Amino acid sequence: MAKKYWLFKSEPGEFSIDDLEKCPGKRTYWDGIRNYQARNFIRDKMRKGDGVLFYHSNADPLAVVGHCEIVKEAYPDHTQFDPDNKHFDPEAIQKEPRWFMVDIKLKEKFKTPVTLKQIKENPKMKDFRLIQRGNRLSVMSVTKSEWDEIIRLSR
DNA sequence: GCCAACGTTGGC
DNA sequence: GCCAACGTTGGC
Numbered sequence: 001m002a003k004k005y006w007l008f009k010s011e012p013g014e015f016s017i018d019d020l021e022k023c024p025g026k027r028t029y030w031d032g033i034r035n036y037q038a039r040n041f042i043r044d045k046m047r048k049g050d051g052v053l054f055y056h057s058n059a060d061p062l063a064v065v066g067h068c069e070i071v072k073e074a075y076p077d078h079t080q081f082d083p084d085n086k087h088f089d090p091e092a093i094q095k096e097p098r099w100f101m102v103d104i105k106l107k108e109k110f111k112t113p114v115t116l117k118q119i120k121e122n123p124k125m126k127d128f129r130l131i132q133r134g135n136r137l138s139v140m141s142v143t144k145s146e147w148d149e150i151i152r153l154s155r
Numbered sequence: 156g157c158c159a160a161c162g163t164t165g166g167c
Numbered sequence: 168g169c170c171a172a173c174g175t176t177g178g179c
Contacts, residue, residue: 009177035162058177116178134160136176 005142006046007053007064007130008104017054017065017109026106027071031079032087034099038139043074043100045141052104053142053150055130056113063113064150072103110154124149 008030010016020028033039052068076097079085092098119125129140142150 011177037162062178134176136161138176 001047004045004047004050005053005144005147006041006050006070007055007140007142008068009055009057009138011058012056013058016056017106020054020068020104020106021109023106027103029072029077029103030101031077033077033101033139034087034089035137035139038137039099041139041141042102046070046073046102048073051107051142051147053147054106057138061113062116064110064119064154065113066106066109067151068104068106070102071105074100074102077101112154114150114153118153119150122149122153 012018015028020026030042033042048070050070052070053064054066054068055064056062077087077099079087080089080092080097080099081094082088083090087099089098116131119128120131125131125146127143128146129135129137129142
């Protein structure tokens with residue numbers, strides 16, 4: 001299957017691209033996704049080698065700050081079973097995990113983040129999911145041309 | 156801090 | 168299965 005592209009949102013106060021850069025091997029698991037649409041992307045669609053844009057939400061600046069690669073495909077998100085974790089799901093059962101995660105590895109932290117403002121002003125990005133009205137998905141798909149444009153803007 | 160948009164929950 | 172109430176997200 002052809003390489004696909006995604007965008008992950010993260011609040012830098014929770015987990016920033018700098019935090020990712022400090023992780024061993026610059027890789028981490030992407031836990032805490034508790035939305036079914038996002039879960040289905042993770043569980044059913046993401047494949048090793050797919051590209052991931054890393055976006056800082058609730059931040060200054062609001063921007064795509066780098067890109068990553070999926071290095072491990074979906075497996076159960078252990079935080080759903082951990083009562084001490086803020087993503088604990090009391091309804092989740094071990095035999096049939098409800099929530100999944102992938103592992104990502106940082107490929108590049110942009111020298112120039114691509115801001116939300118830039119994206120909104122760019123006619124080529126008018127269909128970008130991130131800027132669609134009321135879009136609250138924390139994981140979404142990105143087309144190849146959108147990916148290429150973001151990379152170009154970061155240069 | 157506000158609030159629009161959206162997902163989820165639960166009573167009926 | 169409808170839908171009002173509620174909680175959350177996230178830009179502003």
